[in-house]
Amino acid sequence: MEIISSLQNPKIKQIQRLQEKASERKKNNLTLVEGRKEIELALKANVPIQSAFFCQELIRPADFEPILSKIAKNKVFQVTKQVFERIAYRENSFGIVLVVEPPCYTLENLHLSENPLLVVLENVEKPGNLGAILRTADAAGLDAVVVCNPQTDLLNPNVVRSSLGCIFTTQVVTCTNEEALAFLKKRNIQILATALTASLPYTQIDFRKPTALVMGTEATGLSDFWLQSATQNIIIPMRGEIDSMNVSVATAVVVFEALRQRNK
Secondary structure, three states, X not given: XXXXXXXXXXXXXXXXXXXXXXXXXXXXOOEEEOXXXXXXXXXXXXXXXXXXXXXXXXXXXXXXXXXXXXXXXXXXXXXXXXXXXXXXXXXXXXXXXXXXXXXXXXXXXXXOOOOOEEEEEEOOOOHHHHHHHHHHHHHHOOOEEEEEOOOOOOOOHHHHHHOXXXXXXXXXXXXXXHHHHHHHHHOXXXXXXXXXXXXXXXXXXXXXXXXXXXXXXXXXXXXXXXXXXOOEEEEOOOOXXXXXXXXXXXXXXXXXXXXXHHXX
16 A cells, blocks of 8 residues: 655645635535544444545554455555644544545434424534534434534534534534524424523423424523524523533533433
């Protein structure tokens, strides 16, 4: 196998563009995957793999062979340590970088259960928060995560990393507020909007019916669009000096209350 040693190699330059430019990721519907768990979940989800790059010096054969045996040989490329350090976007990497085409869902092709539980995010800004919410979605077995008017790129490698690969295990859709609202109303899904001004604590809500939990940003919360369109606005009571939690933590708190009720 030829070893890629030049940073000017077209394949290496493509990876660098995918690292740096959201427009490149969006145009090609490609993202980068690193880390053992992330790679395992991508392979388990059977996402199309454009190419795989590995550094022999950084991986153990026991780790290397089972993974790359699942990828077509003409898509696997060996690189030098110097090159790998430039294409890896995280420290202590597993020694393999995949270029993959993530699943593409729309509201029209979402598969929902008979009693769906969804999370709707408005104007999510930070890849780390989105990734953490996707981990919660996977842990809770949510039907889907609907991202309205996103301020971050879903294909950002940091979303893949912070989700530990759960972006491949959860149905994730991007759309406008208006499209999401029409979708939920058409399916008679109750809309619960989290708000600091809400009067009803989340523990007093019946989550046992089809439900969408709508979360806003930490900086500004939800817009009036959702606060006025919701079936009910709800609040997580705060007992300390601060008035809110990180959005990913707040999402997990309410989601697992919903599961508690549904599992009675």
